[in-house]
Amino acid sequence: MEPPKGRGKLALRDARFAWLMLLPTVIIVSLVVILPLFAIFWISVKPIDLGDLRPTTLVIRENVRTGGEVFEVDYRVRNSSQEAPIADAGFTDMIPSEIELLELPENCSLSQENNLDCDFGDIQGGFRERFRIPATITGSPDVAVDLAEESQPRVRGDADSVLTNTEFTLDNFRKLFDQKEFITVLWTTLFYTFFGTVGALVFGLFAALLLNTSFRGQGILRGFFLFPYVAPVIAVAFTWINLLDPFSGSINTLIVQMGLTEEAINFFGQRPLALIMVTLFEVWRYFPLSFLFILARMQAIDFDMYEAADMDGASPFQKFWYLSIPQLLGILSILFLLRFIWTFNKFDDIFLLTGGNAGTRTLTVNVYEQAFGISNIGAGAAVAVIIMLFLLLFSFFFFRFISQEEGL
């Protein structure tokens, strides 16, 4: 008999079941990851700044003024934007029955239910108007005033949003590439990423070598070594700033006292020291991860090999160089690639330590700086697009080398 070919009923049912189980995840992840990624591309070709996030509307303020016998209902109306026009602008407001309006402006009308309705038609950017309507009041003036101010006028009007219209521009990218600073930002990112990654790997390797023997207190030390990674970044970043402060930092006091320098050093405030310091911080904070991985790999190395080497008279350094290192190359290269990508993506650390000043602005910090520092969301998105392009490049390498090892 022939073995069955193709996919049987059972396999199909399994596949359907699998997709069913995956569906919620796929939906929510695409909603909150894939969509924003498209949004980034969209925003990056839009002339949009932070202020444009608030939609253009009619802004109205109502005020009831009492002056002796005569009252005034005072409306101030303006367009929230200086440039964008609003179509069919207008507002309605409930007038309490205690107030009787004496005369109405020409474009306003009062309905049976005592609703005041004013219509301005199409208005231009920067539109601004004020009108006062004299009125009389029956009953207690205070109550009437409160009632009048309690009923909020409701505005209407259609305005084009920069976010959704079809106006596109490449200005964001053009401006970005025109800045001389951009090259500096790229170099900074490269320096930070490369040395941060290599440093964390080397430190992790040393730490793992130290704890690869069993002695009393080894477990506790292993726990301690993970502290920098487990503690919240905000806590450790501020501690570093505090520790290295030029005026009241302990480290500065210590090195001056020891006579290493004459004056206090502004570690996070001067080029190129600030970049070196944030890179060191990165090494300090992430060596625990490499340490953990390398240690796990070391403990899985077959001990027989070392015994055989001992028999052959290999010295400890030879054993390390010719036995351990080749065994660790796999994990070291995976860690390098992954950490490289993560360090490239890192934002919080530099943002907290220097805010991107003193020559420490990397691409990710630049996203924030453009979008919120100088309020140009479009330019921020443009930087983000460039980051995404780099990541595509990295992920190519990633899948080339990692996927076989990780079985994905």
Next chain:
Amino acid sequence: MKHLYHGYITGPIIGIFWTLVVSTSVSIFMAFATGGAYLPTLWGSILSGLLLGLLTVRYQNHLIIIPAAFLVAIILPFVGLGPLAYGDSIPLSMQGLSSLLFGIGTGWALVKYLTDCSWGNLSRHEFEEYFIRFLTGSGLVFFTAIVLIPFYVMVMTSLKSQQALLLNPLDFSLEFEKGWGLLRSYFELFNEFNFGTYLITSFVVSVTTVVITLLFSVPGAYAIARFRFAGQGALSRSILLIYMVPMIVLALPIYVVFSTTGLRNTLIGIILIYPVTTIPVALYMLQGYFRGLPTEVEEAGLMDGLSRLVVIWKITLPLSLPALASVSLYVFMIAWNEFLLAFMLLDDPKIFTLTRGVAMLNSSEIPRQHLMAGAVISTVPIITIFMALERFMTRGLTAGSVKG
């Protein structure tokens, strides 16, 4: 290299290097503990190391070398060549204490490093062995120092007063006579800055994130690990790819969308967004674990007529409890430590998470010990959980690989 392989040369070399390490460590330790001026000296350390190294190779006995090292630290300063130098205001008792620390640190370790070291010829094997012992010792001192000093400073600064800090930033000795006054910063944070609420908010947000993450990722990971279906490869690759998208890139459009929909500055928004950042990680970790579970047990259940869902509920999940614990802890840690989204999306001090609250303390009007107290408050819970459940946590970290 050959001429180094003699006990009477190896001993002094290791002695000199180690003495430099010890005198530097003792100086830094004493300075950070008392605020006084303690300095390691180059030539003094070299001389002491030379002597002690030779002595150690000759007499490999703690009872001889430790007192000898102590005496060296006491006597050599009189000829101007002590391993440690002191500022003018250091009292004799403190100098004695430093010498004692120096004696123990040098003597005890040198005897350990140079155990069985003969006076004459050494093999390369022996020489490297002694050297590696010395390197290991120095490495342990170095790593312990760089890891613990920041945390020590964080805690101690939070207990000081502003004036004391400005007077001598190195002086971390506690003024015990202040009693509860030592904890003033903490009282103020809890009473005036709402840190109690922030703690609870952070906790609720983190736990909710864990629950939602598990609800989504357990079925998803199981499906990827167990079933074959069209698009499986592409799906697991895209999980990894999503895992690689930097937060700031997502944060920007999320900020835009949340601003226009009114979700900004609400805890609902935060709880909506946190799980999405952790689901890919959890998926990745869990599918690896599920793949490692033997299928035979599940197949036996299926043969007995249980449905797939019952099999997952009754067999797979109980078997993967340790993995679930690891994933939960890891996700909890990510949510607890999350700073960027909280910083960008929350403005209202009433609904701050802990990290956002600490960020608020970073202002020139708020004294620094408050900031450090805030840092301690945000660090202590996560470190406590970590220490208590270290086994799960380290496994979570290794499985969740490399996200940071």
